Amino acid sequence: MIEIKNLSFSYGTKCILKNLNLKLDTSKISILMGANGSGKSTFLKVLHFLEGDFHQNISYFKKNILSREEKRWLYLLFAEACVLNRSVENNLKFIQKTYQIKGDLRGFLNEIYTLLEFDKNLLKKYPGELSSGQRQKVAFAMAMAARVRYYLLDEPSAFLDKNTSFLIKNAILHLKKSLNCGFLIASHDKEFLDSLAEVKLYLSDGMILEFENTNIFELNHQILHFENSIKFDKKADKIALNPYKISLFSGQKYCIKNAKIIALRTRQNDVFIRIISGGKILEFALKSENFKKANLNLYQNLNLGFNEDALCFL
Numbered sequence: 001m002i003e004i005k006n007l008s009f010s011y012g013t014k015c016i017l018k019n020l021n022l023k024l025d026t027s028k029i030s031i032l033m034g035a036n037g038s039g040k041s042t043f044l045k046v047l048h049f050l051e052g053d054f055h056q057n058i059s060y061f062k063k064n065i066l067s068r069e070e071k072r073w074l075y076l077l078f079a080e081a082c083v084l085n086r087s088v089e090n091n092l093k094f095i096q097k098t099y100q101i102k103g104d105l106r107g108f109l110n111e112i113y114t115l116l117e118f119d120k121n122l123l124k125k126y127p128g129e130l131s132s133g134q135r136q137k138v139a140f141a142m143a144m145a146a147r148v149r150y151y152l153l154d155e156p157s158a159f160l161d162k163n164t165s166f167l168i169k170n171a172i173l174h175l176k177k178s179l180n181c182g183f184l185i186a187s188h189d190k191e192f193l194d195s196l197a198e199v200k201l202y203l204s205d206g207m208i209l210e211f212e213n214t215n216i217f218e219l220n221h222q223i224l225h226f227e228n229s230i231k232f233d234k235k236a237d238k239i240a241l242n243p244y245k246i247s248l249f250s251g252q253k254y255c256i257k258n259a260k261i262i263a264l265r266t267r268q269n270d271v272f273i274r275i276i277s278g279g280k281i282l283e284f285a286l287k288s289e290n291f292k293k294a295n296l297n298l299y300q301n302l303n304l305g306f307n308e309d310a311l312c313f314l
């Protein structure tokens, strides 16, 4: 588990992360979505000790202070592939040495070559002789060679064709099973993410929202169908609704009618209310005091409202 408490981070006066509280399950594949510039890469760098000193705010596997060796429990794959100026094969060997991988080194490498369909010629090549896609594939192979407990992957499918993207996806699933490791993957590639995601996180306005597969819906010709239909101005395949910006209807721009409460749970000072409407499940949060005032009960029907600021088109 990686536990994050009250974490804030700014570049100068620009606040990127606002008082984050989050638990990352390090045995799962979590995906991190968010608009361009929302801070996904920055968050991965913070987690990988590259920005600021947050030992008071982040604990890794129950430890706040990690030695140099323990910091290698994590691996960050950068969006722009970093490959050293030596042959591909020697890059992989270098990683195995740095991460002090013991055991059948040749066997591990052969496994990587097979999973990523490396041909023999690629192994002898130098970075300057690789295409962007090949460099990305090599950088991913280096991550695999490190065999760590938790992987932070920034846009791992950028520059990749469909087939290579598929190989990487399978390699992620293979690594998870064989090493019992977890992943936090930042990406915009919906196809790539959808098939991997166990936990869905969304970074917006410096806050990370956990959707747990709820609150993200397919749009059909800009329409979201609950029991009533809601039409949006913008075209997109999917939409995410921020659970903190949905409330009991009182004249907001959009209304979800006749939603039935199916579950209630409390987290910190919020009560999360899960509703169903037209077969779709949605979760929204009310401050505990507002929940008490509203006097809501399980299986009660209610109308919900939200404005543009609750929407995120994906």
Ligand SMILES: Nc1ncnc2c1ncn2[C@@H]1O[C@H](COP(=O)(O)OP(=O)(O)OP(=O)(O)O)[C@@H](O)[C@H]1O
Pocket (backbone or CB within 6 Å): 011, 016, 034, 035, 036, 037, 038, 039, 040, 041, 042, 043
């Ligand atoms: N080293 C830096 N110094 C100052 N500002 C920075 C720095 N790195 C990033 N930023 C700013 O921080 C914000 C978040 O950037 P970041 O790269 O984390 O976003 P992102 O969500 O990964 O974006 P994208 O989806 O486009 O990759 C941006 O406004 C960016 O301009």
